[in-house]
Amino acid sequence: MNNADSASQSVQTMYAERFATDLTDNRAEQKELAAQIERLRARLDQLRADETWLTGMQAALPGETAPPRPRRAPRTGAKPAGGDAPAGTPVPGPRPAGRAKARPSRARTSPKKAAPTATPPLHQLIRALMPLGEPRLVREVHADLAQAHPERGTSVQVVRNTLETLVKRGVVGKGIQKGTAMYTATASVASECDEAPVAG
Known part of the structure; x- marks a missing residue:
């Protein structure tokens, strides 16, 4: 009976140590992932701030307001029926500029995400x-x-x-x-x- 009790205690000790190790590893991995999430959130906020600033700067350039107008024309195709709409066309000009700028920013970030996939599994x-x-x-x-x-x-x-x-x-x-x-x-x-x- 003593041998059986000692064997049972050794098995319990072995599992207790294993569970404690797994729990420590689990918590450590949670901290690593939480830190990565915080870094990604900070990066996203920075990108959004940069996008707002770049959109404003692009809208301030006189040469950059002209190209977005052809994109806006199909959407406002129903309004030219009045014939007096040209007075309002300069106002929506900067808005498409912001949308057009958002697309290149995504294109710039995509290569960064694709780069880590080159490493072996x-x-x-x-x-x-x-x-x-x-x-x-x-x-x-x-x-x-x-x-x-x-x-x-x-x-x-x-x-x-x-x-x-x-x-x-x-x-x-x-x-x-x-x-x-x-x-x-x-x-x-x-x-x-x-x-x-x-x-x-």
Whole structure:
């Protein structure tokens, strides 16, 4: 009975430590995401302020008020029936200028969003750091990833989730040693890349 009680306590201790670690990682990732959201909100406010300023500056230029008029003409096509509408046409001129300016601002921001997609997916980076047949702890893989790719800034929980995805694909094997999950690469990086298009 004493052996059974001690074994039960050791299992409870192991799960308590694991849950505490997962909870800490979860909260850390929440803080990272919250900080990213704040930075994005600040950037959006700055872009909106810049758009307002640029719109005002563009409207103040005499040469820039003429091009928007042809765009406005189809919308006011029903009003020229009176024939005296030309007096009101200079007023709506700056308004299309603001709308026309908003479109280029989106076009400028889109390349910035598309640039990060050029980096390899996280699962490829993690898989490249795992030698074949060598069991690794999640924290070991996370430490190697942080050292090799500090710009990614991923948490231990994200690395664990990615490894579990690789286990489902059959690229990485999972085993339990002394109550701790160990992950072992079972396929080469080249074979994984060959299978990737099929899965997609």
